[in-house]
Structure formats: C-alpha cells, structure tokens
Amino acid sequence: MVDIIFLGLAIFAIGGGFGMILFSQPMHSAISLIVTLISLGGIFALLSAPFLFMVQIILYAGAIITLLLFIIMFLNIRDDELPDEPNKNITIIIGAILLIPFNILILKAFNTFPEKSMNILGKDFGSIHSFGMELFNKWLVPFELISMLLLASLVGAVVYARKDKNRDG
Amino acid sequence: MIDFIYVLPLFFVGLGAISLMIVSTFKSVTIRKGSITTLVFLSMAFISNLYNLNTGDEVYSHYPFIDIFNKMIIVDTYASYFSTILILGAILTILIGIHYFEKHKEFTVEFFSLFLFSVFGMMLLVHANELISAFVALEIASISLYVMIGFEKVISKRIEASYRYLVLGSLAGVFFLLGTSFVYGATGTTTIGTIGDMSLNTFATNMNLLIIGGTMILITFLFKIAAFPFQNWAIDVYSGAPLPVTAYMAATFKAAIFGFVLRLFIVDFDLIRDFWDDALVYVIILTLAYGSFLAIIQKSLKRMLVASSIVHTGYLLIAFTSISALGESGASSIIFYLVAYFLSAVGAFGLIAYISSDDHLRITYDDFRGFAKIRPYMAAMLSIFMLSLAGIPSTIGFIGKFYIFTGAIEAGNTILAVVGIIATFISVYYYFKLIAIMYFYRSAEMTNVPPLKGVAPVVIAFIALAIIWGGVGNTLVAYFPGVDLLIDMAKLSYESLFVG
Amino acid sequence: MDNFLLAWIVLVPLLSSLILGTMYLYSIKVTKIPNIVFSMFALTAPFISFVLGVSFFFRLLENSDVIIYRAYKWLSVDGYDIDMGFMADQLSIFMVLFITFVGGLIHIYASGYMKDDDGYGKFFFYFNLFLASMLLLVLANSPIIMFIGWEGVGVCSYLLISYYYQDSENVKAGNKAFIANRVGDLGFIIAMITMFYYAGSNGFDYINLELGMANVPVEVLSFIGLALLIGAIGKSAQIPLFVWLPDAMAGPTPVSALIHAATMVTAGVYMVARFHFLYDMIPNVGLFIAYIGAFSALFAAIIATKQTDIKKILAYSTMSQLGYMFIAVGLGGYSAGIFHVFTHAFFKALLFMGAGAVIVALHHEQNIFKMGGMRRKTPLVYFTMLIATLAIAGIPPFAGFFSKDEILLTAFGSGEYFIWIIGVITAVLTAYYMFRLLFVVFHGSNYKENRELHSLSKNMTMPLVILAIGSILAGFIGVPLLLGGQNYIGIWLEILNSKALHVEHSIELYLMGLNILAAVIGLLIAYKKFFNYDMSKVPEYTGLIWNKFYIDEIYDRIFVDKLKKLSIFISYKLDINFIDKIVMGISNGFIRSGNVVARLQSANTRMYAFSMLMGISVISTYLIIVMR
Amino acid sequence: MADLLLSYIALAMILFSIGFLGIISRKNIFIVYMSIELMLNAVNLIFVALGRYNESMEPQVMAMIIIAIAAAEAAVFLSLIVVLYRNKKSLNSDIFNVLKQKDTANG
Secondary structure (H helix, E strand, C coil): CHHHHHHHHHHHHHHHHHHHHHCCCHHHHHHHHHHHHHHHHHHHHHCCCHHHHHHHHHHHHHHHHHHHHHHHHHHCCCHHHCCCCCCHHHHHHHHHHHHHHHHHHHHHHHHCCCCCCCCCCCCCCCCHHHHHHHHHHCCHHHHHHHHHHHHHHHHHHHHHHCCCCCCCC | CHHHHHHHHHHHHHHHHHHHHHHCCCCCCCHHHHHHHHHHHHHHHHHHHHHHHCECECCCEECCCHHHHCCCECEEHHHHHHHHHHHHHHHHHHHHHHHHHHHCCCCCHHHHHHHHHHHHHHHHHHHECEHHHHHHHHHHHHHHHHHHHCCCCCCHHHHHHHHHHHHHHHHHHHHHHHHHHHHHHHHCCCECCHHHHHHHHCCHHHHHHHHHHHHHHHHHHHHHCCCCCCCHHHHHHHHHCCHHHHHHHHHHHHHHHHHHHHHHHHHCCHHHHHHHHHHHHHHHHHHHHHHHHHHHCCCEHHHHHHHHHHHHHHHHHHHHHHHHHHCHHHHHHHHHHHHHHHHHHHHHHHHHHHHHCCCCCCCEHHHHCCHHHHCHHHHHHHHHHHHHHHCCCCCHHHHHHHHHHHHHHHCCCHHHHHHHHHHHHHHHHHHHHHHHHHHHCCCCCCCCCCCCCCHHHHHHHHHHHHHHHHHHCHHHHCCCCCHHHHHHHHHHHHHHHHHC | CCCCHHHHHHHHHHHHHHHHHHHHHHHHHCCCCCHHHHHHHHHHHHHHHHHHHHHHHHHHHHCCCCEEEEEEEEEEECCEEEEEEEEECHHHHHHHHHHHHHHHHHHHHHHHHCCCCCCHHHHHHHHHHHHHHHHHHHHECCHHHHHHHHHHHHHHHHHHHCCCCCCHHHHHHHHHHHHHHHHHHHHHHHHHHHHHHHHCCCCCCHHHHHHHHCCCCHHHHHHHHHHHHHHHHHHHCCCCCCCHHHHHHHCCHHHHHHHHHHCCCHHHHHHHHHCHHHHHHCHHHHHHHHHHHHHHHHHHHHHHCCCCEHHHHHHHHHHHHHHHHHHHHHCCCHHHHHHHHHHHHHHHHHHHHHHHHHHHHCCCCCEHHHCCCHHHHCHHHHHHHHHHHHHHHCCCCCHHHHHHHHHHHHHHHCCCHHHHHHHHHHHHHHHHHHHHHHHHHHHCECCCCCCCCCCCCHHHHHHHHHHHHHHHHHHHHECCHHHCCCEHHHHHCCCCCCCCCCCCHHHHHHHHHHHHHHHHHHHHHHHHHHCCCECCCCCCHHHCCCCCCHHHHHHHHHHHHHHHHHHHHHHHHHHHHHHHHHHHHHHHHHHHHHHHHHHHCCCCHHHHHHHHHHHHHHHHHHHHHHCC | CCCCHHHHHHHHHHHHHHHHHHHHHCCEHHHHHHHHHHHHHHHHHHHHHHHHHHCCCHHHHHHHHHHHHHHHHHHHHHHHHHHHHHHHCCCEHHHCCCCCCCCCCCC
C-alpha cells in the first residue's frame, strides 16, 4: 500500500517537474511546480515528517508559489512576449546525457547503505513538539540567523521593488 | 559575560545593519551620514575584535554560549584574525567608496544597511562551525551582495550582473546543500570537527559518500572564488557591479570564503583534500590559463583587473594544494597572500573608482595615456598597485607569491610553481601596459580629472604605503600580518577543533 | 666592523635617486629647481660609492677574506631565512670599482649632454636608480637579492630606453628590451627554483650554495647552468636574445654608454663568473656558452660592417665584444673575461661618449656618411676616439689588446681551435669596422663645409680625456708574464680561475703576433677603402672601387660581397623575419587564445550554467573512475 | 520500494536533475527561478529521507531552514524579476547580454 502511495506521489512529482520545464507559459509551469511540491509534501508525510508536510503545503505551495503566481499575473505577460525557445528540447537532452555520470555517482554511493525499515514511525517523531525541542535546543543559531537573512532579503526586496525617484534623471 | 565579549564584533555589525535599515526610512539621513554611521559600527566591531585577537602570544579557541549555540559558532584566533581582515576590508571599501557613492545618486542609505548585512554574513561565515549555519551565513552575505550589485537598477548592466550572479550563485549554493546532505548521510552530523572524528570511525562504504559530499561543497567553493570550470560568471558580474562593490567582492568576499573553506578542509576533509590534490592541479592550470588569456585581451581596466583576479584565485589554489604536505605553512601562505592581494586589489579598484566616479571617461587603457603628466601621484600609486599585483620585488605581492611558490615547491608541486610563474610573467604584460601607457605616451585630452581631495585618496595612499612597507622586509611584516603568528593560528584552528 | 658601509655603496645612489625623484616632482609641481641642484645630488652619488668601493678594495688587498654584511632578515619561511645580505669579494669589488668610476664619468658627461632637456631631474632619477640596481646585483650575497637588482636593472633600462617617449618607436624599443629581458628572467627564476630545491637546504647565499652543489646530480647542474645561461643571454644580448640591443639605441647617448659600457650588458658575464663554482662542474655547458659567445661575436661583427648609423655600429660592436667575454668565461678563463669587461668599460664608454659628442655637434645626425672631416672641427673628440678605436681593435699597447689577447690565448690553450679561429676572424672584422667608422667620420673628405657645429661643453669633453687615459692604461694591469709584466688581474681574481693553461711561450708569442696582425689587416683594409672617403658619394659599396690591388679584388669578391649578402641576410631576413617573428608570434598566439576564451564569455546565463554542468559532469566522471 | 532509502534518493536526484535542466534550457526567467526552487526541494527530500533513515530529527530542522532560505531567495529573486521586466520589457534571459565581451570598451 505504502509502495503504491509512494509510487503515485513520485510519478506526480516527476511529472510536475517535467511539466514545469516543458510548458512555455509560466502560469502552467507554476501550477506544475505546485503539483510537485504537494507530492513532495506527501512524501514527507510518508517519511514521518508531518510537521514538514504542513510547512511544505502551507508555506511553500501556499505562500511562496502564490507569491510567484501573483507576480506572474501582476506583470500580465502576453503570449507574444514570451521568449522563443526553439532549441529547448535538444538542450534538455544534451544536459540529461551530461547529468548521467553525476546521478550514477550519487546513486552508487547510496546503494551501499544497509537496508533498513523506512516505515512511518510513532506519534512523537516528526511532531511539532519534537520538532520544536530539536529546533530550540540545538538549532537555535541557524534559526536566529534566518531572521537576519530574511531582514537582508527584505531590505533587498524593498530596494528592488520601490519605484525609483531618479528614474527620469 | 565573557561569552558576550566574544560575539561582540558580530553583534555590533548586526546591530549596525538593523539600525541603518530602520533609519533609512528617514529623509534626513544622507549618504554621508549613513556612511559615517556604518564606519562607527565597523570601528566598534574592529576594536572589540582587536580585543579578541589580542590575547598576547596565547592562541585560544572558544565556543560562546555553548549551551544555547551548541558549538555552532566558534571564536578562536583564526576566526578573529579573519574577522579583522574582513572588517578592515569593509572599512576600506567604505572609505574609498564614499566619493563614488556620493557621486552616483542612485545610492541610498539602504545600501549601507545591506553592506553591513553582508559584512555580518561574512564574519559569521568565518566563525561558523556547522555547515548549515555556514550556509545561512553565506546566503546572508550573498543575498546582500546580489542587491548591492544591482543597486543602481536603472543601469542595465547592474541588474544584469545581479541577475546572473543570483541565478548562478543560487545554483552553486544548492550544491553546497546537496554536499551537506551527503556529509550528514555519511557521518550523521554537520558540525565541523565532529565530521572529522566520525569520518575516522565510519565504515569504508560511507567514505565514498563523504568524499562526494566534500566534492559538492568544493564545487560551491570553486564557484564562489571563480575557479575553472566555474569561472564564467566572474568577469561579467564583477565588471557589471559598481567599482567599490567589485573591490569588495574580489578582495573581502574571497577572504571570507577562504576563511571558511580552510577551516572546513584543514579540520575535517583531510581525506577529500588528498583525494582532490591531483585533480586540483588541472583546475589550477586551467584557472591560471583562462584568467591570463582573458586578462591579456581586455581593453577596459576594470575588466582586466577582474580577469586577473581569476589568475590570483589560481595562485591561492596553488597554496591550497600545498596544505596537505605542509600543513600550517601552506595555510599561512594562503592567508598571507589573501592579505597581499586584498591590499593591492582594494587599492587598484578603489583608485580607479575614484578616478572614474565623476564621469565615465577613464575606462580603457587608452584613456590613461599620459596620465602621469597630469596626476603624477595618482599614477605613482596606480603603478605601485600594478607592481604589487604583478609580484615585483619590494612589494607585498612579491612576498606573497614567494611564499606560495616556495611552498608549492617544498610540497613537491613543482609543475604548479612553474605554471604559476609563467602566469606571473604573462601578468606582467597586462599590468605593465598600464604603467607604460601612463608614463610613456603622449597625453590624451584630459578633462575633469578629479583632484586629490577628500578621504579616499588619503586612504589609497596609505594602502600604497602599506604595500611597499609589507614588501620591504620581514622585520616589518612581523607586525603587519605576522608570519609566525599565522602559522600558530593555522595550527591552533587545527588542534582546537578536534579538542574542543 | 665597518661592514655596514657595504650596504651604503648601494644605498647612496638609491637615496640620491629617491631625493632626485622627489625633487623632480616638486620641481614640476611647484617651482622649478635649477639643474645645478639636481647635478649636485646626481653626480656625487657614484663617486661616494666609488670611494667606498676603493676602501673595501684596500681591505681586501690586505686580507683576502670575503666580507659579508647582513643588513636584516628579509624573508623567513619556516625558519628558513633569507637575509638582505651584501658580499664583497675580489670579483664583486672589482666590478664595483669600474662600475662606479666609469658610471661616474658617464654621469658627468650626461650632465652636459642632457642640460637642455626638460626632464633633467627625471633622467638622473632613473640613472641613479639604474646604478643602484646594478650595484645591488653585483654586491648581493644570494641569488634572490641579486634577482632584485637584476629586475631593477631591467625596469630602469626600460625607463631609460623609452626616455624620449613622445616617439612611439622609442617606446617600442623599450618594450622590446623589456620583453627580451623577461625571457631571460624566466630562465633565471627557473634556475633559482631548481637550485633552491636541490641545494638550498642549508641556506641560499653563494657560499652555502657552493657547498650544496657538491651533491647535486650532474644533469640537474647542467639544467641549472643552462637556465642561468638563458638569463645571462637575455641581459648580455647574445644569440638569440640580442634583438633588443640595437633598438636600445633609442635612448639618449649617455644611456647607451651606461648600458653598454659598464653596467647592464655585463651583468650576464658577471653572473656566469659569479656561478663559476657551478660552471666548473659542467664544462660541457661552459663550452656551449663559449660557442654562443663566439657566434655572437662573429655575427655581430659581420652586421656591424654594413651599418651606417654610428650608434648601431657601436651597439653591434658591444654585442661582439660581449661574445669575447662569453668565450672566456665559458672556457673557464674568468679572469680573462672580467679583464675584458674592465677594459671594454673604458673604451666602449669612450666610444659612445665620443659618438654622442659628434652627434650633438652635428645637431643629432647619426648617419656616418653624412659626417666626415670631423678631425679638424673637433680635434679632442677625434684624438680620444682614435685611442678608443685602437683599443677596441686590439693594437698594442692599448687596453683592448691585452684583454683580447688573453681571451684568445684561453681559447687556444683550451684546445678549442674553432672558437679561436672565429675569435681571430672577428678581430679582423672589429678592426675593419671600427676604423671604417673612424675614417669616415673624421677623415672623410668632400663633406658639406658650410655647417655650423653645436658647441660642446666642458662636462662632455673632460670625461673623454679621462677615459682616453684609462683606455691607454687599463690594459697594463694585465700584462702577460711573457712581456715581462705582472698579470695583476689574474692574481687578484685568482680564486676564480680553476684551470691552468699550458701554452708554450714561443707559441704564445706567435699568437700575440697573429692578433696584432689580424688587427692590422683589418685596419689596412679599412684604410684602403675609407681613408679620405669621398663623402659626396652615395654610401654604397658599388661606388667604391679600389681595385688597383689584386688583393682588394679578391677580398671584395671572396669576402665583402659574400659578407655583404650574409650581412643583409642576417640583419634583415633572419633578424626581422625570423627572430622577430618568433617573438611576435608567441605574443600574438597569446592574444589569439585570449580571443577564443573571450568568445566563451557570451554573457549568457544559460551558457554559463551549461558550462558548470559540463564541469560537474567531468568531475563526476573523474570521481566514478577514481572511487572503487 | 518505499522501504528503500535509495528510491527516495533516486526521486530526489531526478527532481534535482530536472531543475538543473530547467536552468540550462529555459530562457524564461520565471522558470529559471522555479527550477532553483525545485532543486532546493530535491535536497530537502534527501534530508528528510536521511532523517527517517537515521531516526533523527536534525535533518528535518535543516530542511525547515532550507525552506526559509528559499523564501528569502524568493523575495529577492521575484523583486529582481519585476525590475528586469521593467527595465528590459522582456522575460528572455538570453537578451540580457550588455556585459558581453566586446572589442570596444565597456566598464
């Protein structure tokens, strides 16, 4: 049963990924990406990470991609403004061939891992409580640093987004 | 309390960044006020950092707030030393850039906020003792830089450079995370020091994964310092950026990256380094060749300096490969060369930024025809920077190269030393071309050359003096970056991370 | 005790140069400083150094121990120290003496030559810097310190050759000199690194190197020797790195005098002598050096016979004489080589200064066939030039005779008869082209009478006289035993000479006679062809028919025509087409590769990402292969 | 299948590769951005899978931090897209080549 769920989610994730890079309309791509992200959220749930599952759905699919969609609609791009991409498929094929050694390398390295059960663990593992304990006991530094990072990106976004007063000059 | 003193430099810089962010909304805060505030915060950080650095001959290693920070931040002599370089670099960048920022009206106070954020990120990077924290620090520095590059967003090439750096930088960053995940998979930890301990106990099967993880991290590292085959972005991004930012990236950011990578690779990745030493030889040769070829054809001075910074990356990597055989002295030659390059590059970029800040008349070599006639002091300073970059004796650049090449030979990498020396000879061509053009050609029409006035030229003159000073002899150098001290520090960071 | 004064030999010109540089900046920025103030600082420096040199000379005379002064520790790597050290031994002090003496005279001369130039202060700033670099090169106690001086000499020569930088040709000439020198420097550096690697473990000064060399395999020694030789060839303008020397005439004449007589070009000879301990162990390389010297000597002499520019003739003659020196040092006759360096310094400086005086007098005319009859106008210059010409041609008892004789004796005594024959032929040619110059310039008739001569100042003529006296007397410090003399220079530089020559006294006498004969033959040919040369004629060989003597015709048919063709071939075809092309080809190759690289910089984000992908792919493949 | 670590890693690597291919093949800057997001997600998947494998919470926290980093990057990237679109009136990254190496000067 778990296998079937995993397989379904994986197919959706991969299909969404391919859709994302193949659609020429950014809107369609973004929707494909959401499919992938939600599938990934499901896989997180399979991997005993319910909290991350929530975060993935709410924060990623819900917030970040919504923001992306908003920007796409905000710019209101017409079809004829989209770049002409005649060599897209050939590049993808060449790139895929070049990526083969990279994938082989990594999969070979993981292949030697001893087999171990990956069933969903008990209630506590991956719950908000255990997650919070881990975060605030051990990972406080990066967590706090994230706030600095967000501040920096906030300033950056403000700089970029504001209308320029010297635009004419 | 003592823990707090240790993180005081970081605290000041971070505080400065947030304060400037808040005050940037007020109209009354001008660029000048903003830059002075930046300098005040940086100076406070500098002084508190000197306190950390100056513990006599004792070297130390300390994890502040160990129960909360969980060994993710380390304060040791090594990190304090790098922080000194970084803060000093930031101060010099601001001092040299004031003129430039005032002349370009696009710049606002937010720029200084972002600037301090990036300094904060870089300092954090050299203090980081854990891969994820290091990545966050790297991202703080990078994101600030992306925006700083594109700050004058009405200029096409600025935002283009920003875009290119953002896309490729993020792409490279993903490899860091991928590497981190592999390292975690192989050892079950991401804390520097523990990785090394674990790697000694791990089964040989997982060793491959650790090596792959280290390689992925190395890819990010090679990208950020613009080494072959990840060097393409450098010339575009650097030449698209405003000149003071270019100087800052080429000199200071590179130092921060090396600061972190040296820690990581000295402490934990002995194995990967041995594994990579053979391959790095090709990377270095190609980096040197690519940079040299690119630099030799440039007509624009800025692009030439940028292309030659790729060559200097090659020199630094030569020292990097010598570490496995020489340990401390290999590491210290990198640190010394970083300082040498940092001074020369900041001076050269800064002076060109100063000269071309009013108008954009002096950009190519030809625009400097007969420059010595009109501005002899500036020409002399520019010549000093070129001499130092080319590594001519009695400049600090020569001593830096000397350490690197002798180190490479001692470590048995004679080929690299020879290639490096050939690259040096080629570099003489493009550096001396400027000197020759300034001194030996009839002057072109020179209009509106900025006079020697204000803070920037004085600072640049001091840098020029420091370059000569550093090249004259070891007696003086001993107090300057301190060769013996460097060795001690490299030693300590090695020991402390295993002990602590 | 007073060893620190050794450093001051170098420091005095250096300080003087720095003072001059500051003063010059002040002078162009604020108020003009009169030339006399510059002269005061400029001209005293070499003589102070000279006096210091003399004092060390006497100390060495009393006690022949090497004097070493370590100023401070310059570099320290892992407890391995390199000092800023100076060393005075017989060789270096001997060099210092004539560098400062001849250099000082050239300074005086230059103060007259350059007196109307705007950049008077700048000129002496470079000049003294040049002198300081040369002295550092000579007095250094380790190759690294020597290299600083070596580089300094290169940079200063570049500055001085391009001194009249308004003309882009001159800048090009300076560039050429600089590039040729850089090629040599590369050899030097490679040699240093190899030496350091194999023999530098105990220290890198000459004494330790000499000790360390003992255990180095001979192939490595040969490699070091050859690499050093590349450096020496670059500095001393030997085949194939000589291309810069004739072009270097673009600088003011005192610069040519300084570069050619006492300083830069002798650096290569000095270097070989300095590393005599190395070359003693590898006689094959030494022989190679001697051959390079011999061919350079002949080659340059052939070219010189065809030149019309007075300074170019002298330039080629320098190259030719340097060839002699290389023959000597290559065959282990270090004292003979240094002796020739010494005598050459006098007469070559004199020749250049005389030429400069003629050039100034004729308002910067350099073609000898537009001069003529200068004997009456400038008798003093004529007289001194005559002495110098006699000296360079090797007519006894002038200086060049003794040194050249000793070199040829060395070649003969070492059994290298081929080199010896080349040496003798070159001697004939030397006498020929030098007297050709002298006769045409000073004796030629039918020149345009109504020309006004620029007056020559005392500053320019006085050094001529001193050097003329020097050119007469300099040879007497090395009179061979055979003539009842005492070979002082051989004794003084005894430590260098490892090889005893076994030549019968009678043969030695024959050889000496042969040398004189060679010089006289050259002289006579020149006399026949050029004495009272008709200046109104076009300066080409077709108009010169002196075929009353059968021997002339033979000579013309056998030698001159062939040599002329050879000379044209060498100087135009070979020099310009071949050697220049190689040099330019290399640099063009770099630029072309640069353009290829530039094409990769397409400013296309996707392409950059793609190249990253390729890099990652290659790295992954590498890892798959390496990891089992 | 869902029991094997390798299958999760394989899925992650496929997604990672797709992301990389998107960057090299697409001119549309929106899709370039989405590709980077996809790559980050692939790395997250590896982390979470390894966390389950090691029965450790740590990687989940790391994944969480990576999501936050992605959010920060998103803010900058999206605002940059707006600037680029205003400046160039196009989404085609191939036409952003002011910085191309030319024979003439550009500083």
